[in-house]
Amino acid sequence: MKRFALIGAAGYIAPRHMEAVRRSGNAIVAAVDKSDSVGIIDSYFPDADFFTEFERFDRHIEKLRREKGYGVDYVSICSPNYLHDAHIRFALRVGADAICEKPLLLNPWNVDALAAIESETGRRVYSILQLRLHPAIAALKREVEISTATKKYDIDLTYITPRGRWYLFSWKGDVSKSGGIATNIGIHFFDMLIWVFGAVQDIRVHISEPTRAAGFLELERARVRWFLSIDGGDLPVPPDSLDAKSYRSIEIDGQQIKFSDGFKELHTKSYQEILAGRGFGFDAARPSIEAVYSIRNAQPVGLKGDYHPLLERSKVCCC
Numbered sequence: 001m002k003r004f005a006l007i008g009a010a011g012y013i014a015p016r017h018m019e020a021v022r023r024s025g026n027a028i029v030a031a032v033d034k035s036d037s038v039g040i041i042d043s044y045f046p047d048a049d050f051f052t053e054f055e056r057f058d059r060h061i062e063k064l065r066r067e068k069g070y071g072v073d074y075v076s077i078c079s080p081n082y083l084h085d086a087h088i089r090f091a092l093r094v095g096a097d098a099i100c101e102k103p104l105l106l107n108p109w110n111v112d113a114l115a116a117i118e119s120e121t122g123r124r125v126y127s128i129l130q131l132r133l134h135p136a137i138a139a140l141k142r143e144v145e146i147s148t149a150t151k152k153y154d155i156d157l158t159y160i161t162p163r164g165r166w167y168l169f170s171w172k173g174d175v176s177k178s179g180g181i182a183t184n185i186g187i188h189f190f191d192m193l194i195w196v197f198g199a200v201q202d203i204r205v206h207i208s209e210p211t212r213a214a215g216f217l218e219l220e221r222a223r224v225r226w227f228l229s230i231d232g233g234d235l236p237v238p239p240d241s242l243d244a245k246s247y248r249s250i251e252i253d254g255q256q257i258k259f260s261d262g263f264k265e266l267h268t269k270s271y272q273e274i275l276a277g278r279g280f281g282f283d284a285a286r287p288s289i290e291a292v293y294s295i296r297n298a299q300p301v302g303l304k305g306d307y308h309p310l311l312e313r314s315k316v317c318c319c
Helices: 014-023 039-043 054-066 081-093 108-121 135-146 187-197 263-275 282-297
Strands: 003-007 027-032 049-051 074-077 097-100 125-127 153-160 200-208 212-219 222-229 247-252 255-257
Touching: 003 014, 003 054, 014 027, 014 039, 014 263, 027 054, 049 054, 074 081, 081 097, 081 108, 081 125, 097 263, 108 125, 108 282, 125 282, 135 187, 135 255, 153 187, 187 212, 187 222, 187 282, 200 282, 212 282
Parallel strands: 003 027, 003 074, 027 049, 074 097, 097 125, 153 222
Antiparallel strands: 153 247, 200 212, 212 222, 247 255
């Protein structure tokens, strides 16, 4: 049984990591979060030690390693995006492998710095890139790889996941901490598209706002118009409808790729792959980190060129 520590136990995504650790037959022995609203731990690892101050958590992990003769094998990181770099460094320092939620890092240059520490310590850093493990996406990649067509695919990516007013008042609404919409909710999709259709050749941003972003991404084998939003008004149904939920759509040459089901199992699959030595490291994560960094720093051009069709009806100023 492997021993895990968890950084960021009170957030939305933490229970998926708890479930993945439990289903893989391992245990979380310590967790930390500045919020103490973490009763969800009782459903998974009620005996885990818990801390609201990182300094005490740090000391506890060190004491386990130096005084008890055992430490932790993995540190699962579900903290705010801007803290990932520091928390990965912590994991490597205490002799553990790091399993980090998306985005692994906000800036491309941090990849090289952490890769050097990874090499020095002999530990590993793994990124959760779960869409690569989705059966429908894996099948699409195989189809593209065996295709003899020389043309580029035309793709419309749409992801609308409504969030309440709290979102913009949290760290997620601070671009310096979250990286903005394209980074916080889009990086998995950009990683998936790059993985399937090849390296980035061109990036254009049409709009970039606190609640939505859209642009054009040209890859080796695809032209992608993308639209990301946390505004319920962008859903294809009224935001107060019982059917108003997250909307995911990938349309390739006019054909829908169905991949909305099976998301809850992908973290468990990710952990299984990591424990088997097949996790995704820095080389896998780097292209999407570079892509969202470019998107974040691009100057929006408005409704020019090949833009996503939702921009025609979206209540947004694209000037």
